[in-house]
Amino acid sequence: MGDTAFRSRRRLVLGVAASDAHAVANRLIHLMLVQQGFRPHNLGVCTPLAEFADAAADLDAAAVIVGSVNGHAVEDLRGLPDLRRMGRLRCPVVFGGRPSIDAAGHPAARARLRDLGVDHVLDRPEELPAVLDSILSAALTHA
Amino acid sequence: MGDTAFRSRRRLVLGVAASDAHAVANRLIHLMLVQQGFRPHNLGVCTPLAEFADAAADLDAAAVIVGSVNGHAVEDLRGLPDLRRMGRLRCPVVFGGRPSIDAAGHPAARARLRDLGVDHVLDRPEELPAVLDSILSAALTHA
């Protein structure tokens, strides 16, 4: 697996989007990240984007990880451009889960999420470590 | 029910169309006609139209009753105009059963059967007595 000590150098903010109460994936992903040496701070379900931003600022987090499976990701992340503009959310934003309410809507929703400024749009938790590693190592290099 | 003695004055020819082996309705209709005082001669299943014609001629039948449920009624009765033209089948022809292979095809098939010269196109055995009564009483009047 190589040296993963750098994973614990910066905090990560984890949570579920504002309108979404699905807790199971969030709990499991939290567990997985801890087991793999990351240091996630879990805001849990139904978390407005502004709370992600505040927590990221407070903890000087390397990334914000927003989960959503209820189909409302685009709506729940619509405030992202404003937060970016106001400088309230500076670190990379990773999205994971179901981007839309059905399979047919996923491609368009993924594109919308990227337009909103989401840096990584993932489907499966297994994709997360590699993406976080790249974010963390970039952050540590530039720091 | 009135006087139905006239029902036994003339024979009827009953049977199932040439390509059709469905026997149950035929047996039940035969029974019903007998019970109601008619005198059917039952040719059974898979009976070519020419055999109906021959039997009708032999028995001086008042009507020929062709059943078909397998969907091939139009094909099996396609020889009717020829038999008529040749004078081999003079009495009224009654058709009963399923005119086509599915519900969607029934209206068109009913029209085709009438074009071929079928006098009555029926669905249900219960319609039969009234139709036969009218045929028989007409035949007896004109006789």
Next chain:
Amino acid sequence: MRELIDLDRAQRRRLPDWSEIVDRLRSSTRDTAVAVLRRGGGRPALQPRCGVGGHPEMLALLRALDRAGAPDLLSVTIDSHTRLRHFATADRARRENPGQLNGYPLVAHGWERGRALVDAVGVPLQVRHGSPDGRDLFAVSLAAGITSFEGGGIGYNIPYAKDVPLAESLRAWQQVDAVTAALAGHGVVLERELFGSLTAVLVPPSLSLAMTLLEALLAAEQGVRCVSVSYPQSGEVHQDVAALRAIRSVAARYLPADMTVFTVLHEFMGVFPADRGWAEALVHYGGLVGRIGAADKVITKTRQEAHGIPTAAANAEGLRLARAACSPLLDFIRLNEDRVTEEQAWIETEVAALVEPVLNRAPTLAAGICAAFADGTLDIPFSASVHAHAAVVPLRDPTGAVRYHSPGALPLPRAALDRQRGLLNQRTGRITEKILADINYFAAREPWAAEPEEATA
């Protein structure tokens, strides 16, 4: 092999060489029907009936069912004209108005198109028909590379024709069986399925089993060592499970020890309910009964059975309903095993009583069968053919099981008849009314949930 079977001359001219036919069957890498049945998998293989007149339409139908219904085998259901060897009529109809045919006229379309059907789908095909003399159809099926052929000299004559002498149909099917045996010698084991449904309306199980057993014995005489024995669901689960089990016990008793016997359940073959809810429940129930009775294969019906030849979508739905019934999720289901055991014992007794006199008769088995039909000691209800007395009158007992109200001249044991009469005596009413009610046993139910047919289509 050619010398084993007499074919229509025109037909013979059109077919490829037998050696080519055999080579192609031998070298095919496709699953045969028997391979699918052998593989098993702890649940019945599922197969729909399907056949339409036009060739492109038939290709489309098979593909649609293969995709949407996930069958284990598919059928090529043959039209009525072809069944009765009205090949010229079938040919004209398929050219002029293929959409009006009630099946696929394989002989008229020819074996090359048959090969296209085989190649169109991932599962093996079976030819299902109802021909007293299916020899030409058989030859075309083989040339097409089809590895499963249904029928037999009794079950494809008496319910399917008016006046074909039994001796003729038996002889035709002996030739089919002889070719089947010869092919097995070349390593190509066909599925030879025997049609136990007969006239499909109120058929007592022991009668169905007696007829298929005789056909299996005829096939064995020709050297066939692998048959599928089909049985039509009566609708009473204990009776049906008993009948499926009895196929195996009866086969073990009378058939050669080296004969493989697959059991096939035909989902309810009688008058279907027009109500969609009931029809769906019945289609599902059939799958469940097949699975509980450990059938190797279930032939599925559709919710449109009462309405006409089904659409591909409805046919696929029928398959999926039956599949849901075969799910391991339902492994917990238990029956009253005592009732099943009792039924099975009676079925075995009755089959023995029907079949053994025939075995001990006349010079040949075939001749014995003909003689038995002639004197009514073999017989079926509602016979289409004049060559059966049709003196048997069946009725349902209060549980719904099909019984002999009158056995005609069938040599059933006194004890069996007394038992059945006892059960039937619990019902009152006029006999013709009772028969009508029993024919419409499922069709006459109150709507299960009223709503227009085709609403989802």
Next chain:
Amino acid sequence: MRELIDLDRAQRRRLPDWSEIVDRLRSSTRDTAVAVLRRGGGRPALQPRCGVGGHPEMLALLRALDRAGAPDLLSVTIDSHTRLRHFATADRARRENPGQLNGYPLVAHGWERGRALVDAVGVPLQVRHGSPDGRDLFAVSLAAGITSFEGGGIGYNIPYAKDVPLAESLRAWQQVDAVTAALAGHGVVLERELFGSLTAVLVPPSLSLAMTLLEALLAAEQGVRCVSVSYPQSGEVHQDVAALRAIRSVAARYLPADMTVFTVLHEFMGVFPADRGWAEALVHYGGLVGRIGAADKVITKTRQEAHGIPTAAANAEGLRLARAACSPLLDFIRLNEDRVTEEQAWIETEVAALVEPVLNRAPTLAAGICAAFADGTLDIPFSASVHAHAAVVPLRDPTGAVRYHSPGALPLPRAALDRQRGLLNQRTGRITEKILADINYFAAREPWAAEPEEATA
């Protein structure tokens, strides 16, 4: 009645007079949801979940399901924004992009459109949501003439929100209950369904029943005399039938004698198989379990559950699969009754152990519930809310039944825990792997018959 419930001011302004609302409910000649349940008919009433954002689309969806699925009741499933009282967001979304909403924003669309929904179909509607504080939604539902409303202060808080104090949600739902009771005084008996599914993933039956029992007692305090108690299918049939029966026995023991209790089975609420064959089998199985357990109502799932919000066609098919499972044709099915009886006795014991300490606590029942959640003596696995400890760890035993691997601080009797540990000890492996495997218990099965999803569509 208005004084019984605190509503959002804007909302109150938009609603018709209470007297008009009550008069309309009283004078309606339509079936109420309770009337449908009372009528019964020997099989569970069937109801799908359904809700889309646009109003015309919702009308079309309800009509399509009514026609093609023959439901006994229909749902108006509410979108997530409205559930959480983000009424402004819901309103903007339904104007700008209604097709992207995961439910029908009834508050934003308003009660007049709600009436149009009621008038669109022949069966009663139920509002299904997940609002810790559903008061405004309730008022709009009543104004629309909807006679069934789901939810409760525990089950619509802990799984559905992060940080709504229990005291708040309980108070909100006490007001809903008070209005429900007052309406009954006017002759309008609503269906008040309590959501026992909680977080829906590996919920031990006694936990579900304890929570709905407490909610039923809270409702009874407010004068409600008719509730529906729902329970989520675990997937092990003996456990599920036992749980459904236990709803009645537990209700008889703890609830007022004059309280009507309907039992509701939620078809499997956990992670669904993506494979169509398995999904269909599971949908069917749910209907069957509901029927064997004599549920008054079954909430159906669809074969698309794992894939996204279902199409109307798939939703209708789910209803029809469940209906086939409820057919009288399957009356013959028997369970191992000893196993069911044993399970039921344990469930009753566990429910008593969970609920009785709460009943004997604190000044009020509501306060007792809050205190119990605070100290973890009431708790649920995978809680969405910070107001439950989420210390309970469930696992499946080798039969598939859901057990307490760790009870957290739940006051379960030693004997019950020992029994469950005994059953669980038969499994080996790491605990996190076991949990994952159990979450995916149905989803992880090998494809049942591989074929593309949407092939029939």
